[in-house]
Amino acid sequence: MSQDTSDLRSLRREYEVGDLNRDDLSADPMQQFATWFEQALAQYADEATAMTLATADAEGMPAARIVLLKQYDSKGFTWFTDYRSEKGQQLAINPQAELLFYWPALSRQIRVRGQVQKLSAADGQAYFSQRPAGSRLSAAVSCQSQPIASRELLEVAIAELKQQHPDGNVACPESWGGYLLKPQRFEFWQGRPSRLHDRFSYRLQDDGSWAIERLQP
Structure with a gap:
């Protein structure tokens, strides 16, 4: 209509x-x-x-x-x-x-x-x-613009990375x-x-x- x-x-x-x-x-x-x-x-x-x-x-x-x-x-x-x-x-x-x-x-x-x-x-x-810890973690696990089956997969990846880096101090990805x-x-x-x-x-x-x-x- x-x-x-x-x-x-x-x-x-x-x-x-x-x-x-x-x-x-x-x-x-x-x-x-x-x-x-x-x-x-x-x-x-x-x-x-x-x-x-x-x-x-x-x-x-x-x-x-x-x-x-x-x-x-x-x-x-x-x-x-x-x-x-x-x-x-x-x-x-x-x-x-x-x-x-x-x-x-x-x-x-x-x-x-x-x-x-x-x-x-x-x-x-x-x-x-200088970015907030959450933003650093998100950037580290996300391949921006690429398809993913569900949000849950992202959340699991974030949780696993946070266990490895509780303070959120992950290295800046080369990408x-x-x-x-x-x-x-x-x-x-x-x-x-x-x-x-x-x-x-x-x-x-x-x-x-x-x-x-x-x-x-």
Whole structure:
């Protein structure tokens, strides 16, 4: 039975939080990101770090999922995961990706596109050792994205590993670590009334500078 979606088509939201003007933008997109990110942290606390990671496989089929930002600086944006996961396999074939941050209460989103590279094993180990014990155990027993017959099998594997390592201090698996996205393009979006949104893109130039353009909504 098909569902009547007419009520969905009538849903509307007006974006009246603020505006974004060219004169307000930093010449450095990382500084502009930092400004908005700090404001998002004040609004959302730890939820501000949630970002959509979009990758594509060898055939160009896209895949997207939420991951958590763990660091950003002038080099780029960092997250950690199992290299055997779907995103890990896709990045091994096509090391390009896009990140999307969306903060509804601020009517803002930021897209960041660029090349992706693995972090060093030392970087992965340093972050892994800071994780809660339960998270370390889960990462050690799970082959992320691969099929498994039941949840009980995972729980048994966790229990057995916990017996071997009661303090949760398991070694960082070689298949687990971090990625760094090195930005080549940013887009900052500020929702405005009547869908006349403010959008600005930053594109990395050959000389290392950033070209800024206003985009139509």
